[in-house]
Amino acid sequence: MLKIGVFVCWCGSNIAATVDVKQVVEAVKLQQGVVFATDYQYMCSEAGQLIMRNAIEEYKLDGVVICSCSPRMHEATFRKNAERAGLNPFMVEIANIREHCSWIHKDVEEGTIKAIALANAAIAKVKLNAPLISGESGVTKRALVIGGGIAGIQTALDIAEAGFQVDIVEKSPTIGGNMAKLDKTFPTLDCSACILTPKMVDAAANPNIELLTYSEVEKVSGFVGNFKATIRKKARYINTDLCTGCGDCMSKCPSKKGKNEFNCGLNNRPAIYIPFAQAIPNVAVIDPVQCIKITKDKCGLCQTVCSAKAIDYKQQDEIIEREYGAIVAATGYKPIKLDKFDEYGYSQSKDVITSLELERLMNAAGPTGGKLVKPSDGSHPHTITFIQCVGSRDISGRGKCYCSKICCMYTAKHAMLIRDKYPDVNVNVFYIDVRTPGKNYDEFYRRAVEEYNVNYIKGQVGKVYESDGHLVLQASDLLNNEQILVNSDMVVLATAIEADESAKKVASMLTASIDTNNFLTEAHAKLRPVESPTAGIFLSGVCQGPKDIPETVSQASACAAKVIGLLSKAKLVTNPCVAHSDELLCNGCSNCANVCPYGAIGYETKLINDHGIRENRRVAVVNPALCQGCGACTVACPSGAMDLFGFSNSQIMAEVEAICKK
Amino acid sequence: MKKDMELANEVIRISGANPIRCMKCGKCSASCPSFNEMEYAPHKFVDMVVHGRIEELMESKSIFHCLSCFACVERCPRGVEPAKIVEAIRVVKQRQIGENYLDANDIPAIVDEQIPQQALVSAFRKFKK
Numbered sequence: 001m002l003k004i005g006v007f008v009c010w011c012g013s014n015i016a017a018t019v020d021v022k023q024v025v026e027a028v029k030l031q032q033g034v035v036f037a038t039d040y041q042y043m044c045s046e047a048g049q050l051i052m053r054n055a056i057e058e059y060k061l062d063g064v065v066i067c068s069c070s071p072r073m074h075e076a077t078f079r080k081n082a083e084r085a086g087l088n089p090f091m092v093e094i095a096n097i098r099e100h101c102s103w104i105h106k107d108v109e110e111g112t113i114k115a116i117a118l119a120n121a122a123i124a125k126v127k128l129n130a131p132l133i134s135g136e137s138g139v140t141k142r143a144l145v146i147g148g149g150i151a152g153i154q155t156a157l158d159i160a161e162a163g164f165q166v167d168i169v170e171k172s173p174t175i176g177g178n179m180a181k182l183d184k185t186f187p188t189l190d191c192s193a194c195i196l197t198p199k200m201v202d203a204a205a206n207p208n209i210e211l212l213t214y215s216e217v218e219k220v221s222g223f224v225g226n227f228k229a230t231i232r233k234k235a236r237y238i239n240t241d242l243c244t245g246c247g248d249c250m251s252k253c254p255s256k257k258g259k260n261e262f263n264c265g266l267n268n269r270p271a272i273y274i275p276f277a278q279a280i281p282n283v284a285v286i287d288p289v290q291c292i293k294i295t296k297d298k299c300g301l302c303q304t305v306c307s308a309k310a311i312d313y314k315q316q317d318e319i320i321e322r323e324y325g326a327i328v329a330a331t332g333y334k335p336i337k338l339d340k341f342d343e344y345g346y347s348q349s350k351d352v353i354t355s356l357e358l359e360r361l362m363n364a365a366g367p368t369g370g371k372l373v374k375p376s377d378g379s380h381p382h383t384i385t386f387i388q389c390v391g392s393r394d395i396s397g398r399g400k401c402y403c404s405k406i407c408c409m410y411t412a413k414h415a416m417l418i419r420d421k422y423p424d425v426n427v428n429v430f431y432i433d434v435r436t437p438g439k440n441y442d443e444f445y446r447r448a449v450e451e452y453n454v455n456y457i458k459g460q461v462g463k464v465y466e467s468d469g470h471l472v473l474q475a476s477d478l479l480n481n482e483q484i485l486v487n488s489d490m491v492v493l494a495t496a497i498e499a500d501e502s503a504k505k506v507a508s509m510l511t512a513s514i515d516t517n518n519f520l521t522e523a524h525a526k527l528r529p530v531e532s533p534t535a536g537i538f539l540s541g542v543c544q545g546p547k548d549i550p551e552t553v554s555q556a557s558a559c560a561a562k563v564i565g566l567l568s569k570a571k572l573v574t575n576p577c578v579a580h581s582d583e584l585l586c587n588g589c590s591n592c593a594n595v596c597p598y599g600a601i602g603y604e605t606k607l608i609n610d611h612g613i614r615e616n617r618r619v620a621v622v623n624p625a626l627c628q629g630c631g632a633c634t635v636a637c638p639s640g641a642m643d644l645f646g647f648s649n650s651q652i653m654a655e656v657e658a659i660c661k662k
Numbered sequence: 663m664k665k666d667m668e669l670a671n672e673v674i675r676i677s678g679a680n681p682i683r684c685m686k687c688g689k690c691s692a693s694c695p696s697f698n699e700m701e702y703a704p705h706k707f708v709d710m711v712v713h714g715r716i717e718e719l720m721e722s723k724s725i726f727h728c729l730s731c732f733a734c735v736e737r738c739p740r741g742v743e744p745a746k747i748v749e750a751i752r753v754v755k756q757r758q759i760g761e762n763y764l765d766a767n768d769i770p771a772i773v774d775e776q777i778p779q780q781a782l783v784s785a786f787r788k789f790k791k
Contacts, residue, residue, distance in 0.1 A: 343693070343737055393685060394739035432687040462692030462737065476688030476705065483697035 002127055005036040005061040006119060007052055009043035009068035011098055016041075018102035018111040024067060027116040031123050035059050044074050049081045056085035063091045063126040067119045069098040088131035090576065090646060095122035117659050124658035128651045132576035137625050139225040139572055140325040143563050144169065146217055146506055147330035149177020150196060150549060151541025151556045153203050155328050158560030160208035164567045167322065168203065169231055170213045171502060172261075174279035175200055177332055181262065181356060183363040183370075185549055186413045187444040193278060193365065200280040212320070213281060216502075220509045223598060223628055224536030225325045225572045233318040237272075237286035237294070242310035245274060245282035249302035249311070258290045260367070264357045266375065267367040272302045272311075277365065284310075326563045327510060329520055329532070330540040330556070331503045335495040336391045340398040344387065344493055345464040350376040351471060352464060352491045355386075355407070358414055372422065374489055381489035384418060385428040385473055386411050387461050391496035393432070400496045402517060405546040407494035408435050412445040412454075414492065419452040428455045428486060430475055438550075457484075464491055503543055511597070512537045519545045530559040538562055577646035578627035579634060581620040584610055585641035588618035592633035592642050600626035601633060666714035669754075673716055677750035679743035681708045690734035690744045699727040704734050704744040711747055720755045724748075 006028045010016035021039040029037045036059045040048045043066060055061060064087065066078050071094040079089035097115040105111040143159050145152045148170030156166040168175060179185075180200075182192035203209050212231060219230040253270035260269040262276045271290040274282060286294065286302075293299045293313055303311040335356055338346045346352045351374050353361070364370035374381050388407055391399030408431070415427045434456070436442045448454040459476030462483075466472070473486040499518040507514040512532040513521040520539050523531040530539055540559040541552045581592075583606065593601040600623045608617045620641070622633075633642045634649065643649055674681060690704035697703055701724045702710060710719055719725060725748055734744040 389687065389739070395683065396739050396741045399739060432685065458688075460687040460689035460692050460739075462689060462694070462733070474692060476692040478686070478688040478691075478705065481703065481706070483691055483694065483703070 002033050002062040003035045003059055004031075004033045004063045004065060004123055004126060005052070005055045005059060006034055006038075006065045006067065006123065007043050007048075007055075008037070008039040008097075008119070009048070009066065010039065010041045011069060011102075012041065015068070015098050015102045015115075018105055018108055019097055019115040020108060020112040023112050024097075024115050024119055028065075028119050028123065031120060033127060034123060036061065043068055044077055049077075052078070052081055053085040056082065056087050061087065063093070063129060065093050065095060065119060065122045065126055067095040067097045067115065067122070070094075070096050070100075090132040091126065091129050093122040093126040093129065095119045120661075121655040121658040124654040125651045128648065128654055129646070132645055134576045135574040135624060136571040137225055137574050139567060139569055140227070140323045141165065141567050142167070142322070142324050143326045143328060143567065144217070144227070144229055144322070144324040145328045145330055145540070147177070147332055147500075147541070147543070148172075148175030148203075148211070148213065149330065149332045149541065150179040150199070151332065151543075151552050152177070152328070152330035153199050154553050154556035155330060155538075155540045155560045155563070156209050157199065157203055157206065158557050159563050159567075160206045162560075162564040162568075163208065164564065165208050165210070167210045167212055167231075167324075169215050169217050170211070171216050172275070173214045173236065173285040174275045174281070175203065175211060175213060176276075176278075176280065178334075178356075179549060180276065180278070181264070181359055181363075183359045183366075184413065184417060186409045187438075187440045189413070189417075197278045197280075200278070204280045211281065214285060215320075217506065217509065218319075220327065221599060222323075223626065225566070225569075227324045227327055227536065229322055229324060229327070231320040231322065233320060235288070235315040235317050236283070237288065237291075237311065237313055237315045238284050239310045239312055239315075240281060240283045242308045243283035243306075244308050244310075245284070246308075247274060247284075248305050248307070249284055250274065252301050252305045254299065254301065255290055255292055258287055263360045263367045264354070266357060266360055286311075286313075325567050326536050326538060328538045328540050328559055328563060329503075329506055329510065329512065329543050331500045331506055331543040333497040333542040333546070334500050336400065336498050338390070338493065338495060341390060341493075343463040344390065344461070344491065345466070345471070346493060349464075349466055349471060349491075350374075351381075351489065352493065354493050354495045355410055355414065356495070358492050362414075362417065372418065372425075380422075381425060383426045383428070383486075383488045384490045384492060385471075385486060385488040386415060386430065386492045386494060387473075388429065388431045388494045389460070389496075390493040392494075394496070400498055400517060402546065403435065404494075404496045405435075406497070406548045408445065409438075409441060409548065411492075411494050412436070412448040415454040416448045416452045419448075419454060426455070427452075428457060428488070430457050430459055430461050430473075432458070432460060438548075457486075497542070497546055499543060506543075510534060510537045512539075519543065530555055530562055536566065574625065575629050576624075577629040577644060578624045579622045579629065579631070579642055579644050580624075581622060582641045582643065583608055583617075583619045585639045586617070586619040587639050587641075588620065589638065590620075591636040591638060592620050595632045595636045596627075597630065597632065598626050598628050600624075600628075666716065669716045670711055670714040673711060673747065673750045673754060676753060677743070677746040679746040679750075681711045681742055681744075681747060683740040684708050684712070684742045685740055687739065689737050689739060690742070693733040693737050695731060695733065696727050696729050700724045701727075704728075704748075707748060708742055708744050711751075716751065716754075719751050720758070725752050725755060728752075 008021045025037045082092045083089045095118040142165040145156045145168045148168045159166045215233045222228045249272045255271040258269045259265040272286045288294045360366040392404040436445045459478040461475040471488045477484045512534045522529045523533045538559045540556045701722045728748045
């Protein structure tokens with residue numbers, strides 16, 4: 001006869017306010033096999049864990065049921081505790097009476113009935129538990145970082161610094177991401193290039209970092225510590241070992257009509273180009289859609305002028321397969337498209353621009369050499385008006401429901417920089433709320449108002465139209481309860497940001513979860529903010545949610561710390577709750593192998609002794625090192641041969657029976 | 663106060679709009695072409711409905727100065743749909759002041775066999791208090 005102990009946690013008032021814990025204790029004592037039951041305010045505390053250990057020793061318990069929060073929260077805690085008291089950790093079951101009961105119910109009587117039912121189910125299950133022994137798996141000492149913006153660069157640098165190999169896979173021809181496009185950065189106004197490009201150089205020079213630019217991850221398989229990735233290195237049509245980055249090809253290329261991506265399309269670039277002067281790697285790339293040699297087999301000028309003989313029109317994509325212990329998503333963001341916001345006239349007037357475009361117009365390395373001019377005619381603007389929250393905090397379906405977080409600060413920065421460089425220019429800012437929490441942030445915004453006389457107007461802009469050669473904004477001035485018309489030479493839209501379009505694809509490849517806005521979800525919003533719920537997958541930068549540069553860099557380093565922690569381990573403890581096949585029942589149909597997401601199931605032809613009948617049969621065999629215990633095979637198996645240790649069919653049926661029994 | 667909120671909830675129900683979503687950005691009033699004719703501008707209108715001030719709105723000429731151009735509905739980032747709320751108050755107002763377009767005594771003269779009975783019943787319901 002098994003001896004079961006039950007421990008009911010109050011979780012302070014989280015459980016005890018909605019569930020009568022004393023009544024639960026009395027009810028479970030009536031269950032067959034329960035020799036001890038008690039309740040305690042915080043079972044997870046040291047005092048609570050001591051109660052559990054003492055009971056295991058005193059009553060010689062064979063199984064333990066904890067009625068508490070979700071097993072995702074504290075299953076590991078209680079298993080470890082059982083081990084300390086000499087009980088196999090897999091003889092512990094959790095009845096989730098917080099998330100599944102007290103948090104979602106208001107009525108104490110009904111909550112208590114449900115808590116008792118959940119406790120009884122766990123008791124029924126634990127009676128069928130068997131002691132399990134965890135196995136071990138190795139860790140590949142190499143990390144993959146997907147995305148080469150400031151987040152990916154920082155994470156890679158920190159991991160490399162700890163002595164581990166890192167590959168950065170970046171889809172565009174250079175690393176640097178959005179930050180490379182910025183002019184100056186808040187709140188200290190140091191220039192983005194001055195603080196970013198040295199990091200880019202460090203990443204390129206670090207012997208532990210390999211840059212795979214103009215490349216994309218196509219497929220990922222495996223599991224924590226043992227991932228396999230397939231990476232496509234797109235053809236650059238340039239031999240990167242030979243190219244010196246001299247730029248002779250760029251000046252000779254006759255096809256100069258490509259939109260310059262780095263300058264947000266504000267000017268054009270040739271078909272063969274280096275994205276910008278500080279690009280890493282500083283080698284050219286050919287746009288195969290634009291190049292007339294590749295599309296029409298004419299021209300070939302760049303090849304004749306290239307003294308390094310680096311140009312290869314026949315270059316093909318290259319497929320690389322690598323193994324990794326950990327993978328970091330750092331896919332970043334982009335500004336949203338403004339085609340649903342016609343009222344601002346972005347598509348009608350060249351002088352209506354986005355904030356990122358303004359960064360390029362003010363940047364010394366930008367299309368105007370840093371001289372702020374009206375894009376329409378190159379003249380000097382006298383009034384510039386900013387509109388905040390363009391597409392942010394928008395639930396109408398045109399924009400994004402969230403606050404993009406960075407716009408209040410960069411708009412204050414833009415306003416201040418313009419007033420500083422061109423004191424004759426009047427600057428207006430239309431705002432809904434100014435949100436500037438952060439060290440020295442609100443002071444920064446107030447400086448724009450108090451020292452630089454930027455005119456902040458509370459209210460949104462209804463429409464922007466052209467009249468007599470300038471732009472007119474019809475807007476609310478809410479504090480004066482007026483509708484006002486403001487003349488302006490340029491309008492700058494603080495455009496909402498969204499997750500990069502690659503995020504969704506990367507998330508599904510990594511089996512990492514994403515939210516409705518395509519931001520990757522963290523394992524715990526507060527306590528595990530840089531890990532994905534999928535083991536071995538980590539999150540760095542804006543792919544997890546909007547954040548500015550200081551926050552991105554902190555998170556990137558935190559992410560690196562977690563990766564280093566994982567890669568430092570000699571062995572990983574594997575989950576013993578894996579699938580196994582009953583060879584006598586298996587009919588070799590392959591259903592299980594077809595549904596297995598981890599490729600853990602193979603087939604062998606074996607001599608089977610089926611009640612005296614000896615024959616060769618094709619049967620399923622599970623590789624326990626690969627199996628992650630998801631249970632898909634147990635559901636797909638038509639003959640009931642597949643079963644899961646720790647979650648066997650009989651255990652689940654016992655739980656169902658216990659819940660249904662009155 | 664309770665009665666005011668009941669009336670407000672009725673207006674909200676009739677309109678099918680959701681004024682509590684308003685984040686007070688003023689985009690509706692920024693877009694309104696008859697702003698200068700309105701005693702209560704659209705953003706004010708939405709706020710007054712949230713606070714149950716329906717009777718003041720019903721007494722205001724603002725409800726008939728709204729052009730129903732729906733620019734505010736189109737541009738509101740929160741999907742509040744101010745013009746629909748104005749429309750709902752217009753409907754409540756018209757019902758309450760009993761502006762009968764049909765007088766019972768006039769009916770026999772205008773009725774003919776082609777008019778469905780249901781239309782007459784509906785007209786009474788709509789325009790009679």
